[in-house]
Amino acid sequence: MTESTPAPVPAEETAPYGAGAAAAVKRVRTHHLQQWKADGHRWGMLTAYDQYMAGAFDAAGIPVLLVGDSAANNVYGYESSLPVTVDELLPLVRAVTRSAHRALVVADLPFGSYQRSPEQAYDTAVRFMKEGRAHAVKLEGGAEMAPQIELLTKGGVPVMAHIGFTPQSEHALGGYRVQGRGETADRLMQDAIAVQEAGAFGVVMEMVPGPIAADITQKLRIPTIGIGAGPECDAQVLVWQDMLGLRTGRAPRFVKRYADLHTIVDGAAKEFAADVAAGTFPGPEHTFDS
Numbered sequence: 026m027t028e029s030t031p032a033p034v035p036a037e038e039t040a041p042y043g044a045g046a047a048a049a050v051k052r053v054r055t056h057h058l059q060q061w062k063a064d065g066h067r068w069g070m071l072t073a074y075d076q077y078m079a080g081a082f083d084a085a086g087i088p089v090l091l092v093g094d095s096a097a098n099n100v101y102g103y104e105s106s107l108p109v110t111v112d113e114l115l116p117l118v119r120a121v122t123r124s125a126h127r128a129l130v131v132a133d134l135p136f137g138s139y140q141r142s143p144e145q146a147y148d149t150a151v152r153f154m155k156e157g158r159a160h161a162v163k164l165e166g167g168a169e170m171a172p173q174i175e176l177l178t179k180g181g182v183p184v185m186a187h188i189g190f191t192p193q194s195e196h197a198l199g200g201y202r203v204q205g206r207g208e209t210a211d212r213l214m215q216d217a218i219a220v221q222e223a224g225a226f227g228v229v230m231e232m233v234p235g236p237i238a239a240d241i242t243q244k245l246r247i248p249t250i251g252i253g254a255g256p257e258c259d260a261q262v263l264v265w266q267d268m269l270g271l272r273t274g275r276a277p278r279f280v281k282r283y284a285d286l287h288t289i290v291d292g293a294a295k296e297f298a299a300d301v302a303a304g305t306f307p308g309p310e311h312t313f314d315s
């Protein structure tokens with residue numbers, strides 16, 4: 026075989042599809058996510074709620090940051106995601122968009138801020154885009170949310186959908202349960218198709234059996250982002266406090282811990298307290314001369 030010289034390819038197409046294709050992109054756009062699906066390049070999405078995490082994930086090449094309504098549990102200390110409000114989430118979205126220079130920033134619409142009507146959804150989404158400078162919004166629901174997704178999309182708001190286990194409907198669904206098992210698999214497929222046809226640019230699938238998620242991923246032209254939906258999704262998402270081991274207690278089965286921040290924080294806090302008690306902090310190097 027003779028070697029031929031390949032034609033030069035624009036920088037964006039030679040993205041180092043390893044640590045993150047986002048590294049070669051000036052600003053991640055929804056069309057990049059469609060392209061990565063076509064290329065078979067899988068990517069990761071992480072939640073972020075503040076400046077330093079957003080900046081670190083952005084610099085690490087994470088292409089999509091989600092300001093999740095999971096801030097309810099992971100920032101505000103509520104027992105579920107239901108109590109958190111638009112006014113509580115907006116400043117977090119603004120902090121993340123200020124420090125994410127490359128990532129696409131998606132803002133989660135909280136419970137009660139979009140379900141009533143497409144008009145309500147549009148007004149809420151516009152606040153996240155105007156005041157929070159979000160690039161897109163995410164909302165929970167399948168076929169029943171098609172009118173919302175259509176109006177938002179027509180009005181210039183890119184929408185990521187979220188199907189399967191939808192935490193805002195915890196009480197309606199009867200707890201934290203896998204969705205789409207058995208005969209409900211068809212309905213999940215229909216929900217996925219409905220959100221795609223309504224104009225969603227991607228769809229999160231939460232706690233869905235791996236084979237069902239694989240079928241849906243193959244069928245859709247928009248990327249699927251899995252959390253507890255197996256390895257065949259086009260992308261994966263985790264809550265950062267789970268991913269970095271800051272949250273204690275039993276984690277959901279779908280969590281992989283990539284660090285043990287809780288142990289690091291605990292050790293540092295104890296060492297600080299001990300130094301202060303012993304008079305070894307502050308030292309001369311931390312003290313101003315007269």
Ligand SMILES: Nc1nc(=O)c2c([nH]1)NC[C@@H]1CN(c3ccc(C(=O)N[C@@H](CCC(=O)O)C(=O)O)cc3)CN21
Nearest residue numbers: 095098099106192201202203264267272276277278279
């Ligand atoms: N820290 C955190 N991580 C998350 O993934 C997350 C939040 N918070 N808050 C909002 C929602 C709630 N989510 C959750 C929370 C718990 C389970 C859970 O306990 N799952 C169990 C039970 C599954 C079953 O019974 O079938 C599991 O073992 O996965 C699942 C999703 C996902 N989201």
Ligand SMILES: CC(C)C(=O)C(=O)O
Nearest residue numbers: 072093094095229262
């Ligand atoms: C778990 C992800 C998908 C989410 O919706 C959130 O963090 O709120």
Ligand SMILES: [Mg+2]
Nearest residue numbers: 093094095133
């Ligand atoms: Mg959410």
